[in-house]
Amino acid sequence: MSAPTSQSNSLAHYKSGPDFFRLLCWLASAVTVLTLGWIIFKIVESAWPAIHKFGWDFLTSSAWLPNRERFGVFPFIVGTVVSSFVAILMAFPLGLAIAIFLSENFLPAPVRQVIRFVVEMLAAIPSVVYGLWGIFVVIPLSKSFADWMVSVFGGVPIFAGPAYGNSLFTASIVLAIMILPTITAISRNSLSSVPKTLREGAYALGSTRWEAILGVILPSAAPGIVAATILALGRAMGETMAVAMLIGNSSRLSWSIFSPAGTLAGLLANQFGEAQELQVNSLMYAALILIIITLFVNMIGEAVLRYTQHQTAGIR
Numbered sequence: 001m002s003a004p005t006s007q008s009n010s011l012a013h014y015k016s017g018p019d020f021f022r023l024l025c026w027l028a029s030a031v032t033v034l035t036l037g038w039i040i041f042k043i044v045e046s047a048w049p050a051i052h053k054f055g056w057d058f059l060t061s062s063a064w065l066p067n068r069e070r071f072g073v074f075p076f077i078v079g080t081v082v083s084s085f086v087a088i089l090m091a092f093p094l095g096l097a098i099a100i101f102l103s104e105n106f107l108p109a110p111v112r113q114v115i116r117f118v119v120e121m122l123a124a125i126p127s128v129v130y131g132l133w134g135i136f137v138v139i140p141l142s143k144s145f146a147d148w149m150v151s152v153f154g155g156v157p158i159f160a161g162p163a164y165g166n167s168l169f170t171a172s173i174v175l176a177i178m179i180l181p182t183i184t185a186i187s188r189n190s191l192s193s194v195p196k197t198l199r200e201g202a203y204a205l206g207s208t209r210w211e212a213i214l215g216v217i218l219p220s221a222a223p224g225i226v227a228a229t230i231l232a233l234g235r236a237m238g239e240t241m242a243v244a245m246l247i248g249n250s251s252r253l254s255w256s257i258f259s260p261a262g263t264l265a266g267l268l269a270n271q272f273g274e275a276q277e278l279q280v281n282s283l284m285y286a287a288l289i290l291i292i293i294t295l296f297v298n299m300i301g302e303a304v305l306r307y308t309q310h311q312t313a314g315i316r
Contacts, residue, residue: 095183190224
């Protein structure tokens with residue numbers, strides 16, 4: 001009689017294991033959501049005096065005058081969005097190209113390992129180091145390039161002069177380098193996970209190597225590539241120190257990418273230490289806006305990701 005009893009106890013323990021794990025996962029998810037809600041609640045609570053006083057004018061005003069208690073973050077919103085998207089435009093083609101070369105065996109294995117290690121090491125460099133490197137290396141190079149662009153395309157508002165060293169363009173270059181490992185690593189994993197049967201089937205139908213990559217492998221890995229781009233965009237929008245050191249921290253709006261600009265994260269980093277009373281409330285209002293923008297971008301990215309998964313479902 002002892003053997004059946006022992007077996008029944010083992011079976012009951014086996015069945016209770018998944019239930020416990022499911023409960024643990026549910027609790028972890030609930031804690032994460034509650035923590036995010038608590039953070040947002042505390043930010044709203046601190047920002048409420050500024051929200052009550054300025055309302056929607058805070059989002060459309062360009063004045064940031066602590067001495068007069070006049071605050072507006074429209075230039076910083078524009079700077080945050082534009083610098084992040086310019087960085088994505090720079091980093092995405094390069095990151096995807098590196099991911100393709102690392103996943104499709106264009107290079108010998110030792111060379112691929114070295115390139116992979118170097119690219120992933122870029123993610124381990126502190127933000128302030130990127131800022132210092134940008135000051136001493138990127139600014140002189142970007143200033144020379146910007147001067148040339150102004151001399152050739154100065155009639156176009158986006159390339160109008162004068163060109164400054166600390167500018168939105170310089171900050172975008174460093175941001176692109178900072179988000180490059182994210183795009184490369186996740187895209188490479190997505191490309192590597194494409195079933196070999198798809199490659200073999202494309203080759204069997206007479207496709208060349210690049211036809212198979214562009215027509216079969218990239219569409220099949222598209223959801224992962226989209227996810228990499230979303231994560232990289234979120235990283236770019238939230239970056240603080242490097243951007244604050246390179247963008248110029250100007251509250252003036254300009255059409256030119258070669259002019260100084262400002263971001264919400266840079267505004268918080270530069271002014272929070274000396275802020276008092278209403279200025280603190282206004283900075284918390286700016287932090288709330290940054291959170292909303294990031295959540296909005298993630299929601300759009302999630303919608304694009306689901307659409308991409310639906311469109312590529314028949315390929316896998």
